[in-house]
Amino acid sequence: EADIYQTPRYLVIGTGKKITLECSQTMGHDKMYWYQQDPGMELHLIHYSYGVNSTEKGDLSSESTVSRIRTEHFPLTLESARPSHTSQYLCASSAWTGTDTQYFGPGTRLTVL
Amino acid sequence: SQQGEEDPQALSIQEGENATMNCSYKTSINNLQWYRQNSGRGLVHLILIRSNEREKHSGRLRVTLDTSKKSSSLLITASRAADTASYFCATGGSWGKLQFGAGTQVVVTP
Numbered sequence A: 001e002a003d004i005y006q007t008p009r010y011l012v013i014g015t016g017k018k019i020t021l022e023c024s025q026t027m028g029h030d031k032m033y034w035y036q037q038d039p040g041m042e043l044h045l046i047h048y049s050y051g052v053n054s055t056e057k058g059d060l061s062s063e064s065t066v067s068r069i070r071t072e073h074f075p076l077t078l079e080s081a082r083p084s085h086t087s088q089y090l091c092a093s094s095a096w097t098g099t100d101t102q103y104f105g106p107g108t109r110l111t112v113l
Numbered sequence B: 001s002q003q004g005e006e007d008p009q010a011l012s013i014q015e016g017e018n019a020t021m022n023c024s025y026k027t028s029i030n031n032l033q034w035y036r037q038n039s040g041r042g043l044v045h046l047i048l049i050r051s052n053e054r055e056k057h058s059g060r061l062r063v064t065l066d067t068s069k070k071s072s073s074l075l076i077t078a079s080r081a082a083d084t085a086s087y088f089c090a091t092g093g094s095w096g097k098l099q100f101g102a103g104t105q106v107v108v109t110p
Helices: none
Strands: A004-007 A010-013 A019-025 A031-037 A043-051 A054-057 A076-078 A087-094 A108-112 B004-007 B010-014 B019-025 B031-037 B043-050 B055-058 B061-066 B071-076 B085-092 B098-100 B104-109
Touching: A004 A087, A010 A019, A019 A031, A019 A087, A019 A108, B004 B085, B010 B019, B019 B031, B019 B085, B019 B104, B031 B061, B031 B071, B043 B055, B043 B061, B043 B071, B071 B085
Parallel strands: A010 A108, B010 B104
Antiparallel strands: A004 A019, A019 A076, A031 A043, A031 A087, A043 A054, A087 A108, B004 B019, B019 B071, B031 B043, B031 B085, B055 B061, B061 B071, B085 B098, B085 B104
């Protein structure tokens, strides 16, 4: 098991609420990623970071935002959740090894009512 | 657009049989990786093959890479019920992050 953690594992919340999904890794990896994945479907990269104070938008446009104040921590925030945000959110990290092999957290399954 | 596309989308086999899935990609790569995802969980890295390699083995896994055809295959031999999962290929290149395929769902029945 990789040392990358996500909380909460499951979240059911009402429309309009602000939520933060937590992701932490203890491997000292500079690169971190957020993916959105609907059940049985492909992964969509929504945010990534190559180090502290570095954040970039991914291939899929998302209303969420991220921050990278510490190497080990890469939280994702939704200011106002909507039912269209219902999905699984996967966090991953990788080192600067040249292969970009990624280590994934267990995911957060978000349901917005 | 999706860099990797996998075939088949779904595969159902019995324990002891071999499972083969394929991945095609569009641009030049440095390496190709395969990941497994159990239902509702994160992905787990299985095996990596570099662009200058043609075949690689790891336990019951065999990966091939044909850069001229821009394709790779993953073979799982003597499958077990515990191999039931989705399998994703991912390509790594100079762009600094992985491009994942859509995945193949494998069901192994006892």
